[in-house]
Amino acid sequence: MKKILVTGGCGYIGSHTLIDLVENGFDVISVDNNSRSNPRILEGVEKITGKKIKNYKVDLCNLDDSFAIFHENPDIVGIIHFAAYKSVGESVENPLMYFENNLMSLINLLKCVQEFTIPYFVFSSSCTVYGNPSEIPVTETTPPRPAESPYGYTKQMGEQIINEFSKSSESTSILLRYFNPVGAHPTGLIGELPVGHPSNLVPAITQTAVGKLPQMQVFGDDYPTRDGSCIRDYIHVCDIAHAHTLAIQYMIAGKDTKKCEVFNLGSGTGVTVLEAIKAFEKISGVALNYTIGPRRPGDVIAIYANNDLARKQLGWKPKYSLQEMMSTAWRWEQKIKMDESFYNSKFSELN
């Protein structure tokens, strides 16, 4: 079996991708320093796959420790790189921490690609590279606009670093630009574990509905959209995960057309914040307690994907509906509520 190293394997998208890779015949290992994740999420991965997943608790900003993983695993053929800080708000407060962590870890990984001639590299990028897009839906050639945060700049800069690296490398790279990943694995055994107060919409909805938050705010309903709230492209985390497996398979099959290719991973459908809330209320039967507050600085008015390229080249077919995104997110939130002792106290002990 071909071995894939997944960085950030204890994280939200990383853990779902471990499952998809195993289900598609790959051998996997994870590297995650658990600074923003809970290693016990791997218990859920193991329950679903029936496989014990090894996690190297290593900070990728340490080059020697990163090299050691590859010395111990000479059979790694591909890397999928998720590990990074991802809070827009935190990046505004602490830009240097974001540039150091997100870029140093990436550069060290690329040094490993070079040193150990790893053939395939997949990078977790984001629609945030488009900024406030000049056109919607956005295609992969829609010109990037200035990012709205240091976090967004780390994704733009990360893409440029990989692009330049791949020009002189034997390895092939793929950049996957996620839109808004939401939902949880249909088994209800793994899902998103936001650190602290959730900044993203769907965890804010589910935490309010389950009573963890007293109320949530809709950040503005005076935008030039059909109902005044922002438009986003929500995509199920399992659809995102499967795209990573397809990207690796695409490169192994030699179907790549150039050394560094980019793909949008979005559903292709724009949904407003208020529509997302209504969809949640419909599947959960919960009347959500929310108020309309002021706009959030840095928010993009509307963005959603043209996903034709991923469909055509990777054979990607997103299959989860908005209703399933909400129902799986809700099921997971209710499970965390029951396991509060497990998730909160253990998590706090770990960090």
Ligand code: WQD
């Ligand atoms: C979505 C919409 C908010 C919370 C960010 C990153 C992106 C990716 C996903 C990492 C916006 C509104 C939200 C709330 C609200 N991150 N909202 N009340 O900002 O589109 O994207 O997260 O990979 O790179 O930029 O996602 O979920 O934060 O916000 O009204 O309590 O929901 O204003 O319109 P966003 P989000």
